[in-house]
Each structure stands twice: as C-alpha cells, then as structure tokens.
Amino acid sequence: MFNRLLIAAVMATSLTGAAMAQTDMACDQAGMTKLETDVNSITDATKKEMATKELAMAKEAMAAKDTAKCKTHMDNAMKGKDAM
Numbered sequence: 001m002f003n004r005l006l007i008a009a010v011m012a013t014s015l016t017g018a019a020m021a022q023t024d025m026a027c028d029q030a031g032m033t034k035l036e037t038d039v040n041s042i043t044d045a046t047k048k049e050m051a052t053k054e055l056a057m058a059k060e061a062m063a064a065k066d067t068a069k070c071k072t073h074m075d076n077a078m079k080g081k082d083a084m
Contacts, residue, residue: 025078027062027070035074042080051080 025031032055039055042048058073 025071025074027058027067027074031074032059032062035077039077039080044080047080051077054080 025035035055035058039048039051042051054073054077058070058077061067061070061073
C-alpha cells in the first residue's frame with residue numbers, strides 16, 4: 001500500500017514539474033535571450049550541442065508563430081542545462 005502511494009506521489013511530482021516548466025517559459029524575445037544565456041553556460045559539450053539545436057528550432061518556431069512547438073523546443077533545450 002505504501003509503495004503504491006509513494007510511486008503515485010513521485011509520478012505526480014515529475015509530471016507537475018514538467019508541465020510547470022513549460023508554462024513558465026514565454027516564447028518571446030526575452031525568453032529566447034534568457035534561454036540563449038542559459039544554453040551558453042552549459043559546460044558539457046554533448047548537452048550544449050543538443051541544447052543549441054533545440055534553441056535554433058525554438059527560434060524557427062517562434063518566427064513561424066507556432067507557440068506550442070516553440071515552448072516544446074525551449075523545454076528540450078532547458079533539459080540540456082539540467083543534471084541528468
């Protein structure tokens with residue numbers, strides 16, 4: 001019983017965190033500038049390369065006014081910044 005509650009709590013926390021992270025980002029120039037600064041601060045070369053590609057795709061989506069796609073790519077770029 002306790003294991004089920006613990007698993008449910010962990011799953012709810014992880015899903016809530018991902019949803020909140022995506023809603024906090026704004027697909028606008030200020031958001032892109034902050035994200036670009038964050039991406040440039042990544043020291044791991046592999047993560048930085050992935051984040052840079054996601055940043056470029058987010059910029060393309062922003063130019064196309066595709067907010068959902070833009071936020072998804074911004075979120076993916078931020079994942080490169082996090083310790084995995």
